[in-house]
Structures are given as C-alpha cells and as structure tokens.
Amino acid sequence: MSERGKLLIVEDDPGLQRQLRWAYEDYDVLIAGDRASAIALLRAEEPAVATLDLGLPPDPDGVREGFATLAEMLALKPDLKVVVASGHGERDSALRAIGEGAWDFYAKPIDIDALGMIVARAFHVQAIEAENRRLAQAVAGRAGLGGLITASPDMQKVMRTIERVAVADVSVLLLGASGTGKELLARGLHEASPRARGEFVAINCAAIPETLLESELFGHEKGAFTGAVKTTPGKIEQAGGGTLFLDEIGDVPLPLQVKLLRFLQERVLERIGGRRAIPVDTRIVCATHRDIDAMVADGSFREDLYYRLAEIVVRIPSLAERPGDAVLLARHFLRRHADAMKSPVKGFAPDAIDAIERWGWPGNVRELENRVKRAVIMADGAMVGAADLDFAAADSPVQPINLRAVREAADRAAIAHALTRAEGNISGTARLLGISRPTLYDLMKNYGLQA
Incomplete structure (x- = not known):
C-alpha cells in the first residue's frame, strides 16, 4: 500500500485535470469531474486533501453545485482539507467557501507553484492534526477538567473547549441533558480560570420557588419583607471575584430575567429593599437541559438575555454518545461506593458489563451512578450482576462512511x-x-x- 498522501482533484476541465495530475507526482492523485464521482472517490479512498473548482456541472458558470459538493464532502469527512478555486472577480465566493469550512483558496488562472505550496501546507497541517488526535486518544480515560472521567473524543473536545475559554472573561452557556456533568465542567472552568482564587457558587434555579429566587440571587436589606431580620448578600455578591454557576437558567421567570440582564449589562445590582447600586465583579456560567432556542422563539426566554449569557455556547454529549465511557465510569463509581460502604464488592460480572454497554442511559451519568450505588448495596457476592443493576436492553447503531x-x-x-x-x-x-x-x-x- 502506498504511503504517499492522497489528493482528490475535483475539476471538470480535461486539460486542467491533466495539468494538475502531472504537477502532483509526489501524491496519489484522484480525479473527479463532478459531485457524484467526487463523493464516490471520497468514500472509497478517504483522501487527506482536495482541490475543488466551484464551477461544476450542471452549473459550470455558477457556484451552486460547487458549494453543494463542498458541504457534502465536509459532512462526510470533516477533517478533509479542501482548497477551492476562485476565478477572477470571484473573491466573495472564495471567502464564503472559507466561511463554510474550506481550508484555503487559490485564484485562477492557476499558478502551479503557488498552488503546490498551498496543497503541501494542507497535507502538513492534516498530518499534525491526525497526530494530535492520536495523542489525545492515547491519554483518553484519565481524569480531566473538574475531575471528569472520560475516554470519549467528543467529551475530550468539550473539555479542551472549556479550558480554552476559561482564560477569557466571557459568559458561558452549557447545553446538555440532565446528568451529563454540567456542574463538573462549570467548576472545572472556574478552577482553570484566573478567578480560581475566588469562590465558586452554584445555584439551581429550578429548585428554588420563584418568590425566593430573586432574594437568593440579589440578596435583600433588613426589613425588605416579613422575616428579613438582617441584611443578606445574594449569590451574585458571594461569587464576587469568582464564578456564579446558574444551573437550569431556562427556569428563571421573565420578570427576574430583566433584572439579571441589567446586572450583566452594567455589572451593578440592587438588593431587594435597597436603593444603593453595588458593583460586583462576578463571572456568570449558565446551564440548561431545555431547548433554549425554542424558548427564545416562543418568547419565554428573553433574546437579549440569551445573547448576554451565550457569548460562548458549549454542547455536552449524552452518555449514550460517548462509547466506552459507561463501563469506565461504572468501575470508578463501584470502587468509590464500595470503599465508602465497606462493601466486599470488587467488580462487575460479564452480564453486568454487557448490560451497561447496551443500555441507552436516558439519565446519563447521574443515572449510572445511582444504579451502581444501588448495585453495591444489593449485590450478594463480590461481583455485581446484571440483575443487581436492574437493566433493560437498548441499541445505539453507528453508521461510518464506508x-x-x-x-x-x-x-x-x-x-x-x-x-x-x-x-x-x-x-x-x-x-x-x-x-x-x-x-x-x-x-x-x-x-x-x-x-
């Protein structure tokens, strides 16, 4: 098998096809003249780099077919480095292609030497990225940000994103189902940020009655209402110099959303019953399992507040989308709870491992920990069986590209x-x-x- 890089050239002009084939004798060159043959070669050969003329049949004078080809290629192989051709006066199309995922562009008429440098650089970057992915897999499974344990590339990517945004003083919105580890990630973000010496304060907005939530967040002055026997700072003030984690931000009522928006805009607050504006330097990290975009669309969540809170949005995969993590985490939880309970349980029987791997985990990591904790209590011997975990079966099919x-x-x-x-x-x-x-x-x- 050849170890040379595979280069896919998508070009409908036979003369240019021959010219480009001769120019790239150091690569295994694959030639396609239209979208269908390009996709077929991409599936069969999985090239690392592709050059793409946006003017493809049946629209050789336009760019519609070229952009459709670009989108389909990147959907099929997201790590593909695509270099698009831009004709004279078509710079806007080239910039649009970059915005839609192309790696670089070159201008027609073709300068073979210049294009060769672009292609060589694309192969170099693709090789570096592949090595980075390999190294990430090699260290997968170790405890990561906030003590989170994972072997999933998708979750590793989430943690790298959190680490990157931690140093920037921006608001972060974590989106994911209940039990996926949003608070762990929020705490990890705080610990990786320049605010780590400050306090990390967490509050679940769904667990506090609407009538008390405002007081919890903003505090109150003595005598502000019946029972207010002393002045009490709110959670926002408590997190001054640190991070405030607002879990289930989607459950905050509209009137309170207005007050929260004012704080985010001006960085000052007034306690209930107070008249003095208090400046507070608090970073806000939010999370919700609800469809926040739908809430903005139907008016139950303010659009202006959403954009203040969602300067960075991080989507967290469910446990079912993290192959291998269920067993990895189950063993971690078993050791922890067996030690805490002085239980003789040492591990999982084969049928328990099978059940863990097959289950769909609608409750995610929280459900997994609860089931393992129950199993440690219920198990009769040293090994936890499937019956101790009380499972039903589920499937999770995967469909790679070829x-x-x-x-x-x-x-x-x-x-x-x-x-x-x-x-x-x-x-x-x-x-x-x-x-x-x-x-x-x-x-x-x-x-x-x-x-």
Whole structure:
C-alpha cells in the first residue's frame, strides 16, 4: 500500500485535470469531474486533501453545485482539507467557501507553484492534526477538567473547549441533558480560570420557588419583607471575584430575567429593599437541559438575555454518545461506593458489563451512578450482576462512511470493550478476542489504542 498522501482533484476541465495530475507526482492523485464521482472517490479512498473548482456541472458558470459538493464532502469527512478555486472577480465566493469550512483558496488562472505550496501546507497541517488526535486518544480515560472521567473524543473536545475559554472573561452557556456533568465542567472552568482564587457558587434555579429566587440571587436589606431580620448578600455578591454557576437558567421567570440582564449589562445590582447600586465583579456560567432556542422563539426566554449569557455556547454529549465511557465510569463509581460502604464488592460480572454497554442511559451519568450505588448495596457476592443493576436492553447503531470504516469501527469497539473487561490485561484481552498477543499489539498500534 502506498504511503504517499492522497489528493482528490475535483475539476471538470480535461486539460486542467491533466495539468494538475502531472504537477502532483509526489501524491496519489484522484480525479473527479463532478459531485457524484467526487463523493464516490471520497468514500472509497478517504483522501487527506482536495482541490475543488466551484464551477461544476450542471452549473459550470455558477457556484451552486460547487458549494453543494463542498458541504457534502465536509459532512462526510470533516477533517478533509479542501482548497477551492476562485476565478477572477470571484473573491466573495472564495471567502464564503472559507466561511463554510474550506481550508484555503487559490485564484485562477492557476499558478502551479503557488498552488503546490498551498496543497503541501494542507497535507502538513492534516498530518499534525491526525497526530494530535492520536495523542489525545492515547491519554483518553484519565481524569480531566473538574475531575471528569472520560475516554470519549467528543467529551475530550468539550473539555479542551472549556479550558480554552476559561482564560477569557466571557459568559458561558452549557447545553446538555440532565446528568451529563454540567456542574463538573462549570467548576472545572472556574478552577482553570484566573478567578480560581475566588469562590465558586452554584445555584439551581429550578429548585428554588420563584418568590425566593430573586432574594437568593440579589440578596435583600433588613426589613425588605416579613422575616428579613438582617441584611443578606445574594449569590451574585458571594461569587464576587469568582464564578456564579446558574444551573437550569431556562427556569428563571421573565420578570427576574430583566433584572439579571441589567446586572450583566452594567455589572451593578440592587438588593431587594435597597436603593444603593453595588458593583460586583462576578463571572456568570449558565446551564440548561431545555431547548433554549425554542424558548427564545416562543418568547419565554428573553433574546437579549440569551445573547448576554451565550457569548460562548458549549454542547455536552449524552452518555449514550460517548462509547466506552459507561463501563469506565461504572468501575470508578463501584470502587468509590464500595470503599465508602465497606462493601466486599470488587467488580462487575460479564452480564453486568454487557448490560451497561447496551443500555441507552436516558439519565446519563447521574443515572449510572445511582444504579451502581444501588448495585453495591444489593449485590450478594463480590461481583455485581446484571440483575443487581436492574437493566433493560437498548441499541445505539453507528453508521461510518464506508465498509472499511465500518470494519475499523467494529475492531476499535471490540478491542476497547475487551480491554475494559480484561482491565487492561493484554493476555486476557487477546483471549476474549480469540487472537494472539502479537496480533492484538499490531491492531492496537494501528488504531492508536492503549491498555
């Protein structure tokens, strides 16, 4: 098999096809003259870099078909580096293509040397990104931001995003289902920020009655209402110099949204019953499991407040979208609760592992911890069985882009599951898979997996 980089050239002009093929003798060149053949080659060969003429048939004088091809290529292979061709006077189209995910552009008529430099740089960057992904997989599974444990590339990406925005003093909105770890990530953001020496204050807006929520957030002066026997600062003031985490921000009533918006705009607040404006330096991090966009659309959440809170939006995947994490976390929770309860439970029986892997986890990590805690209490022996976990079965099909990718995904999943069952023991993993140790080592090396 050739180790040279694969370059896909999407160009309908036969003369240019020949010219470009000759210019790239250092690469394995694939030629496509229209969208259908480009997509077919992308599926079959999975090239690292592609050049794309936006003027493709049946719209050779326009860009509609070219942009449709660009969108389909990137949807199929998001890490593909696409370099688009821009004709004279078509710079706006090139800039639009960059905005829609293209990596770079070149102007026609073609300067082979200049285009060659762009393509070489694209291959170089693609190789660096691939190595970064491999290294990220190699360290996956270690406790990360805020003590969060994951082996999922999607969750690793979320944590890298949180680490990146932590140093910028902006409001962050975490979107995800209940039990996905939003408060852990918010605390991790605070600890990774310059405000780490300040206080991290969390409040669940859905757990406090509307009549008390304003007082909890903004505080009150003595005598402001019946029972207000002393002046009490609110959570916003308590988090001064630190971070305030507003969980379930979607449950804040509209009248209070107005007051919260004023604080975010002016960074001052007034306690209930007070007349003095109090300046407070507090960073706001919010979270909700609700469809906040739909709430903005139907008027139940203020649009201006949404844009103040959502300077950075981070979407958190559910546990079902994080292959391998369920078993990883289950073992962590089992050890923790068994130690706390002085339980003789040591691990999971094979049928329990199967059940954990198959379950859809509608309650996410919170549901997983509750089930494991219950199982530690209910288990009769040293091993937790499926009956102790009280499971029902569920599926989670995956659809990669071609047969080779299907096989690779199946190999990865089988090896990862076997490594988990064997607790990283190579001989035990090889026995579970029915292969030799050298074969297992080769597969793990090819797929960037570690015990």
